[in-house]
Amino acid sequence: MKIGVLGTGGVGETIGSKLVSVGHEVRMGSRTPDSEKAKNWAASAGPRASYGTFADAASFAEVLFNCTAGAASLAALEMAGRQNLAGKVLIDLSNPLDFSRGMPPTLTVCNDDSVGEQIQRAYPDLRVVKALNTVTAPVMVNPGLVPGDHVLFVAGNDRGAKARVSEWLVAWFGWTPGRLLDLGDITGARGMEMYLPLWIRMMQQSVGHPFFNIQVLKGAPPRRS
Amino acid sequence: MKIGVLGTGGVGETIGSKLVSVGHEVRMGSRTPDSEKAKNWAASAGPRASYGTFADAASFAEVLFNCTAGAASLAALEMAGRQNLAGKVLIDLSNPLDFSRGMPPTLTVCNDDSVGEQIQRAYPDLRVVKALNTVTAPVMVNPGLVPGDHVLFVAGNDRGAKARVSEWLVAWFGWTPGRLLDLGDITGARGMEMYLPLWIRMMQQSVGHPFFNIQVLKGAPPRRS
Numbered sequence: 068m069k070i071g072v073l074g075t076g077g078v079g080e081t082i083g084s085k086l087v088s089v090g091h092e093v094r095m096g097s098r099t100p101d102s103e104k105a106k107n108w109a110a111s112a113g114p115r116a117s118y119g120t121f122a123d124a125a126s127f128a129e130v131l132f133n134c135t136a137g138a139a140s141l142a143a144l145e146m147a148g149r150q151n152l153a154g155k156v157l158i159d160l161s162n163p164l165d166f167s168r169g170m171p172p173t174l175t176v177c178n179d180d181s182v183g184e185q186i187q188r189a190y191p192d193l194r195v196v197k198a199l200n201t202v203t204a205p206v207m208v209n210p211g212l213v214p215g216d217h218v219l220f221v222a223g224n225d226r227g228a229k230a231r232v233s234e235w236l237v238a239w240f241g242w243t244p245g246r247l248l249d250l251g252d253i254t255g256a257r258g259m260e261m262y263l264p265l266w267i268r269m270m271q272q273s274v275g276h277p278f279f280n281i282q283v284l285k286g287a288p289p290r291r292s
Numbered sequence: 293m294k295i296g297v298l299g300t301g302g303v304g305e306t307i308g309s310k311l312v313s314v315g316h317e318v319r320m321g322s323r324t325p326d327s328e329k330a331k332n333w334a335a336s337a338g339p340r341a342s343y344g345t346f347a348d349a350a351s352f353a354e355v356l357f358n359c360t361a362g363a364a365s366l367a368a369l370e371m372a373g374r375q376n377l378a379g380k381v382l383i384d385l386s387n388p389l390d391f392s393r394g395m396p397p398t399l400t401v402c403n404d405d406s407v408g409e410q411i412q413r414a415y416p417d418l419r420v421v422k423a424l425n426t427v428t429a430p431v432m433v434n435p436g437l438v439p440g441d442h443v444l445f446v447a448g449n450d451r452g453a454k455a456r457v458s459e460w461l462v463a464w465f466g467w468t469p470g471r472l473l474d475l476g477d478i479t480g481a482r483g484m485e486m487y488l489p490l491w492i493r494m495m496q497q498s499v500g501h502p503f504f505n506i507q508v509l510k511g512a513p514p515r516r517s
Binding site: 168171173174177178179206212213220248249250251254255257261262265268269271272273276277279280281282285286287288 | 403474476480486491492499502509512
């Protein structure tokens, strides 16, 4: 499949390399046509990897991964071009983290909105599926780095797109269907993004590194006597 | 021990009844001296249970549980009276949920602040420990309702208070020390409260009832080749 990866940071590199390794043609997009980071990534990822502008990646791709920072995502998609996005599935991995005011970081959007919703509103015919933003990049593409049945969330308005993305998470990245928790429509992105302050705090204060994830354990409602 | 429970909702009732059942004297406080809910609770909870105003509960208590709604907590503490709070440990269970605009709910404070921090700022000599707000009330006092090693978070500025609260969570409610994750100072309350939108979404869209909790699974950082 032809896949566009928007963003040249650690998340984009990790996602892009994994997608290449499982057989896809991947184009990494950035603001400029000659990003050193994208160029270096493509050189290391092999012949199925290429790079270009956000528009180059979006026009090339059948499916898009938004790996830009949450605060920059709308600008990146505007550069990608509306006509290059129409009807496509976009997997939104972004988190609107703002570290500019120190620790703990704040979110540039939260509470009554989210990056996932912002993107879906701005591009109504883009099929946005929020996923993968709740784990560190190496775990996204290799869930076995964390032992046990830890979970990923998916949220989006288009049930067909969510079903396809769920299949891809299993086939390409090694997740298992029972570990994908469907949080409903794209407003579910709110909870997924607002989880980040807890995730960061756990990483810093409790776990000590980012290679962790949560499992959801279920009881039964107690019987009334 | 003499314990004050601020708030007459389901959380206050559940916490209060459990504390009575393990041998404590518990006074439930509310805005008025003659709350029907507090009166009914005290009648059902037995001779070690009493009720009164927030000030009655706070002056009676050695330790306080804030079981009021997050948006009402500061007002409740003002009614409790600064002189009745000084130097005491307050376990803050509140969540600033606002359902007035429909679902999904929003938070009345979040991102760069939290109820836990608001309380600590307003009462510098109160020893605020945020805990228990991330599970439904019956699970707070009976973690066995959810099988497995699911976790609770604690956050607060006063290490001694956190240590005591952690011991109480084990001795009174049945948590185990390894399942209590210390998130550092009271700014950790931010992540704990901002987790609620994800919790509510999981309850509604994925689990179907509130008797669940999360476990934190840890891997090891991958070795660099």
